[in-house]
Amino acid sequence: MDRKIRVLVAKPGLDGHDRGAKVVAAALRDAGMEVIYTGLHQSPEAIVRTALQEDVDVIALSVLSGAHDTLFRRVMDLLAKEGVEDVLVTGGGIIPPEDAEALATIGVGRLFGPGTPTGEIAAYIADWARNHRGLKA
Amino acid sequence: MNQDGLTPLIEGLVERRTKALARLISWAENQDPRIDEVLRRLYPRTGGATRLGVTGPPGAGKSTLITELVRAYRNAGERVAVVAVDPSSPFTGGALLGDRVRMGDLSEDPDVFVRSMATRGSLGGLAAATADVLDLLDAAGFDRLVIETVGVGQVELDVALAADTVLVVLVPESGDGVQAMKAGLMEIGNVFVVNKSDRDGAGVLVRELEGILALSGSPGGWRPPVVETSAVSGIGVEALLAAAAGHRKHLRDTGTIETGRRRTARSRILQETRRMLLEREDARGGDALEALVDRVAGRRLSPREAAAELLQAAGSTGGGGKD
Numbered sequence: 001m002d003r004k005i006r007v008l009v010a011k012p013g014l015d016g017h018d019r020g021a022k023v024v025a026a027a028l029r030d031a032g033m034e035v036i037y038t039g040l041h042q043s044p045e046a047i048v049r050t051a052l053q054e055d056v057d058v059i060a061l062s063v064l065s066g067a068h069d070t071l072f073r074r075v076m077d078l079l080a081k082e083g084v085e086d087v088l089v090t091g092g093g094i095i096p097p098e099d100a101e102a103l104a105t106i107g108v109g110r111l112f113g114p115g116t117p118t119g120e121i122a123a124y125i126a127d128w129a130r131n132h133r134g135l136k137a
Numbered sequence: 138m139n140q141d142g143l144t145p146l147i148e149g150l151v152e153r154r155t156k157a158l159a160r161l162i163s164w165a166e167n168q169d170p171r172i173d174e175v176l177r178r179l180y181p182r183t184g185g186a187t188r189l190g191v192t193g194p195p196g197a198g199k200s201t202l203i204t205e206l207v208r209a210y211r212n213a214g215e216r217v218a219v220v221a222v223d224p225s226s227p228f229t230g231g232a233l234l235g236d237r238v239r240m241g242d243l244s245e246d247p248d249v250f251v252r253s254m255a256t257r258g259s260l261g262g263l264a265a266a267t268a269d270v271l272d273l274l275d276a277a278g279f280d281r282l283v284i285e286t287v288g289v290g291q292v293e294l295d296v297a298l299a300a301d302t303v304l305v306v307l308v309p310e311s312g313d314g315v316q317a318m319k320a321g322l323m324e325i326g327n328v329f330v331v332n333k334s335d336r337d338g339a340g341v342l343v344r345e346l347e348g349i350l351a352l353s354g355s356p357g358g359w360r361p362p363v364v365e366t367s368a369v370s371g372i373g374v375e376a377l378l379a380a381a382a383g384h385r386k387h388l389r390d391t392g393t394i395e396t397g398r399r400r401t402a403r404s405r406i407l408q409e410t411r412r413m414l415l416e417r418e419d420a421r422g423g424d425a426l427e428a429l430v431d432r433v434a435g436r437r438l439s440p441r442e443a444a445a446e447l448l449q450a451a452g453s454t455g456g457g458g459k460d
Contacts (some may be wrong), residue, residue, distance in 0.1 A: 004230065004255070029231035034255050039238035046244035050237065053250055055159035082156070105457045 005033040005129045009060040010047045011040050012071045015125065020092065020114075021062040027118030028060075031126065044074040052082060057127055057133060061091035066112075068095050072103050088128050143171065147178055153277045155250070162252055165269040167187065177268060179276040186275040187382060190300030192262065192322070197306040199285050200239035200333040200379075201457035207243055207283065210376055214278040218250040218453075219243070220270055222263050222286045225255040232256075236285060261295030262286040265412070268299060268405055272299050288322060297325040298401045301394060304377070304383045305344075306323040306330045309338035323349060328380045334365035334373065359387050417451050423449055 009025040011018050016117070018040055024035045036054050038047070051059050063071055068091075075089060092112035095103075100111040112121055129135040145254045149157025164172040168239075189206075191199050194420045203219060208219050221236035226437045252270065263286055274282055286296050297303055303324030310333075329350070331343050346363045354360075362380045367371030386392035416455035429446060432438035 004257075025233055029226065030229055032231045034225075034232045034234060034253075036253050037233060037235045038244070039235075039241060042241070043245065046241075049155070049247065050244050050251075052155045053159050053252055054227060055163045080378045084156075097423045 001134050003135055006054060006056040006133055007033050007060055007125065008036045008051050008056045010038045010042050010055060011049055011062050012042050012044055013041065013063060013065050017063045023116060025119055028122055031080040031122035044078055046074055048082065053085065056087065058088045058090065059130055063091065065094040068093060069099055071104065071107050075097045076106050076108065125126060145172060147175060150273065150277050158277055159275055162270050164256065165266045165273060176272060176341055180272060181277040183272045186279050186282045187385065188282045188300045189298040190269065190284045190301065191306060192286050192296050193286055193306030194311055197308045198368045199306050200236045202306060202332060203283055203285055204240050204243055204365060204376045205368055207249060209374060210281050211246065216248060216278065217281045218274040218279040219283045220252050220254060220256045220267060223268060225257050227367060227431045262288050263295040263299060271299060294325055298404050301388060301397060302327045304328050304330055306332050307342065308333045308344050309336045313387040329361055329363045330377060331363060331365050334369055335367050339365060351392050357393050358391055360383065414451050
């Protein structure tokens with residue numbers, strides 16, 4: 001068996017640039033993961049549909065616009081509606097700690113802010129995959 | 138082996154339920170042992186889909202063009218699946234699968250299934266499991282399968298075995314016609330597309346391609362046409378659809394579709410044989426292979442004798458092992 005960690009890196013909403021998401025996508029690729037990158041302006045519906053079609057282990061959302069609360073909740077709702085409970089939803093952007101805590105209560109994983117070393121994000125995902133899927137990157 | 142759990146997934150695939158289909162595709166990609174039984178049961182259902190391959194150098198506009206083609210197929214009421222293959226890094230095994238960036242609109246359509254695949258060490262431009270994945274999609278009842286792969290020529294020729302019709306997409310910046318001639322791309326293309334045709338040099342490339350194609354005559358009675366497109370503005374897409382449909386008609390009228398499918402079947406049997414041989418070798422710890430490697434490297438045994446020994450060993454230990 002040749003199992004790889006598959007990660008969807010997506011930008012929901014109206015953010016105008018995806019520099020951070022691209023840096024993270026490249027870092028995860030370099031950590032040996034298969035990264036599906038979808039670019040800007042994805043609707044939560046399209047993100048969840050993509051995640052299902054690609055059978056990813058992890059969804060990583062980048063949100064800089066301030067709409068993180070709405071967007072993460074919408075993605076979590078849609079995943080629940082599809083009966084998906086075993087996919088890690090994580091991400092990053094400009095997200096105040098108290099908002100991240102609130103999102104954690106509905107099952108969202110760690111959220112990373114600006115300046116996070118990319119290795120930390122890759123290690124977090126690799127750890128999760130090891131613990132939940134028995135996978136190594 | 139107990140087959141519990143397979144039936145719901147297989148039924149889900151036949152009903153084109155995304156989760157079941159996506160999970161079985163992952164099994165094929167991961168060479169999960171359970172996929173043998175799944176494919177055994179589903180293979181008789183395959184053969185209904187039209188398979189279109191799209192290849193060409195990075196940045197030629199393949200994904201954008203595919204989005205336009207899929208839109209047209211959707212308007213005609215067809216069910217469409219796209220398999221987009223990108224290379225894995227030979228150093229880390231990771232991959233960045235970015236074809237969906239240019240296919241954004243397709244993710245909004247619940248009736249289009251798109252799957253990104255990494256080559257995972259395979260060199261022919263497709264992943265080793267691509268043929269199995271196409272069979273799963275075919276069995277799921279998609280009318281049209283589109284396979285996208287990066288090809289710069291020479292070795293990325295697998296797409297010709299996976300598809301009935303291959304579009305080779307080039308752009309004015311791809312270089313002159315001589316580049317295309319040496320690339321081996323000329324032999325696999327059934328339709329040539331000069332995309333970004335609004336750019337300088339498009340007309341020159343078209344004339345050069347036509348010149349080269351004239352030299353090769355009409356292999357199998359088909360002279361590949363050259364179509365100019367500008368995918369971002371949708372120009373030329375109608376002509377491209379007509380050219381691809383023309384090739385399809387040619388295949389049917391001349392019976393060459395059967396020849397092509399036999400060639401594909403033969404190649405897949407041999408590919409599977411090689412894979413199983415290696416798998417059995419692995420299962421036995423790979424010692425026999427290593428011992429043979431020692432003797433061949435030490436010039437005590439010829440590679441042909443070693444191969445014969447390996448086959449014999451596999452034959453005596455194999456058979457029904459995991460079936």
